[in-house]
Amino acid sequence: xxxxxxxxDVLLLVCCYIAVCxxxxxxxxxxxxxxxxxxxxxxxxxxxxxxxxxxLDSQITSSGSEWDTALAKExxxxxxxxxxxxxxxxxxxxxxxxxxxxxxxxxxxxxxxxLRERQQAISCYMLAMHIDGLDQGSxxxxxxxxxxxxxxxxxxxxxxxxxxxxxxEDDKHDPLHISLQLCDYVASKYPxxxxxxxxxGATLRKLKQPNLAHQSYEQALxxxxxxxxxxxxxxxxxxxxxxxxxxxxxINTSILVAAAARxxxxxxDDQMSCLTxxxxxxxxxxxxxxxxxxxxxQMATDDITGEMVELYNNMGVLEKxxxxxxxxxxxxxxxxxxxxxxxxxxxQLASVSSHEEDGRIxxxxxxLDPGYVAGLFDxxxxxxxxxxxxxxxxxxxxxxxxYLRDALPNATDIDTVVDLGCGTGLLGELIATDMxxxxxxxxxxxxxxxxxxxxxxxxxxxxxxxxVSNLDAAEFLSNFEEASVDCVVASDVFIYIGDVSNVxxxxxxxxxxxxxxxxxxxSYEAAAADNGLRLLPSGxxxxxxxxxxxxxxxxxxxxxxxxxxxxxxxxxxxxxGAVVIMQKKR
Numbered sequence: 217x218x219x220x221x222x223x224x225d226v227l228l229l230v231c232c233y234i235a236v237c238x239x240x241x242x243x244x245x246x247x248x249x250x251x252x253x254x255x256x257x258x259x260x261x262x263x264x265x266x267x268x269x270x271x272l273d274s275q276i277t278s279s280g281s282e283w284d285t286a287l288a289k290e291x292x293x294x295x296x297x298x299x300x301x302x303x304x305x306x307x308x309x310x311x312x313x314x315x316x317x318x319x320x321x322x323x324x325x326x327x328x329x330x331l332r333e334r335q336q337a338i339s340c341y342m343l344a345m346h347i348d349g350l351d352q353g354s355x356x357x358x359x360x361x362x363x364x365x366x367x368x369x370x371x372x373x374x375x376x377x378x379x380x381x382x383x384x385e386d387d388k389h390d391p392l393h394i395s396l397q398l399c400d401y402v403a404s405k406y407p408x409x410x411x412x413x414x415x416x417g418a419t420l421r422k423l424k425q426p427n428l429a430h431q432s433y434e435q436a437l438x439x440x441x442x443x444x445x446x447x448x449x450x451x452x453x454x455x456x457x458x459x460x461x462x463x464x465x466x467i468n469t470s471i472l473v474a475a476a477a478r479x480x481x482x483x484x485d486d487q488m489s490c491l492t493x494x495x496x497x498x499x500x501x502x503x504x505x506x507x508x509x510x511x512x513x514q515m516a517t518d519d520i521t522g523e524m525v526e527l528y529n530n531m532g533v534l535e536k537x538x539x540x541x542x543x544x545x546x547x548x549x550x551x552x553x554x555x556x557x558x559x560x561x562x563x564q565l566a567s568v569s570s571h572e573e574d575g576r577i578x579x580x581x582x583x584l585d586p587g588y589v590a591g592l593f594d595x596x597x598x599x600x601x602x603x604x605x606x607x608x609x610x611x612x613x614x615x616x617x618x619y620l621r622d623a624l625p626n627a628t629d630i631d632t633v634v635d636l637g638c639g640t641g642l643l644g645e646l647i648a649t650d651m652x653x654x655x656x657x658x659x660x661x662x663x664x665x666x667x668x669x670x671x672x673x674x675x676x677x678x679x680x681x682x683x684v685s686n687l688d689a690a691e692f693l694s695n696f697e698e699a700s701v702d703c704v705v706a707s708d709v710f711i712y713i714g715d716v717s718n719v720x721x722x723x724x725x726x727x728x729x730x731x732x733x734x735x736x737x738x739s740y741e742a743a744a745a746d747n748g749l750r751l752l753p754s755g756x757x758x759x760x761x762x763x764x765x766x767x768x769x770x771x772x773x774x775x776x777x778x779x780x781x782x783x784x785x786x787x788x789x790x791x792x793g794a795v796v797i798m799q800k801k802r
Contacts, residue, residue, distance in 0.1 A: 247271055262301045262311050264318060266292060269294035288330045295323030302342045313347060317354055320344035338365050356411060363415040366391040395419040410436040410469060417476060426480040433473040440469040460519045463498060467523040470494040471530050483536045491531050498524060499563040525551045529560045536568055545569045557597050559588025565756035581751045583714040586661050586688050593662035601640050610784040611642035612736045613707040615795045620734035623776055623797045630654055630702045636689040637709030639665050641672035641680050648680040658684040659692040693722035701726045706735040714749060720771040724800060731800045736783055737792040764796055773798040
């Protein structure tokens, strides 16, 4: 009888594997049914739980429906049971260690990205870190994901939900204290790993302990430099893939040390020394890579380009803060020599240079790369609303909604609104509060902004947004069916896009006949030689009135209203702009 059961179990797992890899929907559903039947009579069978989890995982979509939510919860629990089975499970029923680790990591991903349950994601990651016999690389991957979540969110203090391991004390459930304890735990296992000291430094920065944070970052820098030099000395050539990885870590850690030094009140010279020291190692590597030809050169330089650009940008920003503008310009130009479209370098050059040649370069800039904009607002997300509204007196969202509402002949006819660059949901909340029947679909390049807006509620407790995506404006709009959207809004968004031709192309397709667009622009008096679009010293684009009217005509829109307005304050001065309402021509 025992042999028969074992044969049946093996047959079951083989059938599930075939269904996952080769079968159609019918085969998958049949395999799911078989797995469920097996687990009803034998609930603690990790190999079958793993098969069922994979089968159900393939059925999860991103629609956010109640069915998907319930399914995702079941899948996460199954993956967690696979990765952390009861102690009394027989060895032959246990999946391999790699499967246990991958199950917990996948469960964490679903909890984080589908369910938005960060506490459960952290629990999965921490369980993965503590699987007996796990290799260092896997432990560090789980550690890194855990720390990212702990440092990017505030976890509710509800009992000992986070305290799932003996190494973590149960008297403090604050995410920053948990982060420190995890750093100390992993450092005790791998004292020479720079990543641990980097995350400890990041945690201490959040705890407002700049001197201790700087010390941790310096420890990370020492170890990172040692690892790179050791790799370089053992490499057969100057450009070695493993050494490039170590060099990139060395550059990034040096940038972090310089930033921590600034917060700790350490001198400009010492801050700059962190950056110039790594440049001496990195610049020759980049020069060697640039000697290659064609595709080989592209592959070699791509590996280090981003880090070198950020290094020169940080050196430029440091010189700018010191007041040495010519030196700052030099570093920003070096960044642009490597990547002529780098948004950070272009924005900084616009803020400091009055050279005619730089002016020519900037006049040709029609947009900023999405990665720069996403990074800018990821870093700004935690203080975005309080700083923008309370400190800078931003009112753009209120003005867009006021003038849009005035332009609507009958608001009750509105069913669908798209909020481009929705941020934390300031504009969306105004619409949802006044027109609760409307489905609002938001998008933002910043994943952190997306996370915040997804959680935003109206005063009555309902969700502001039906969906929120992490896509650029034009791509997001392209997902809507023709003539399916009533209004598109974009508050403080086009100033970061620049040339909005692609956005208007998609708007004209998805808007209903007579549909509206409401947005803000910052004022710019066009010179005779340009077309009315310019990257301003503020790092944002200015759009002239003539440009807006012309581009409206070119894309099938009629400008209903142009209202001059003060949109916000900056450095104690008014930022002048306009609120524009355009209508799709009937």
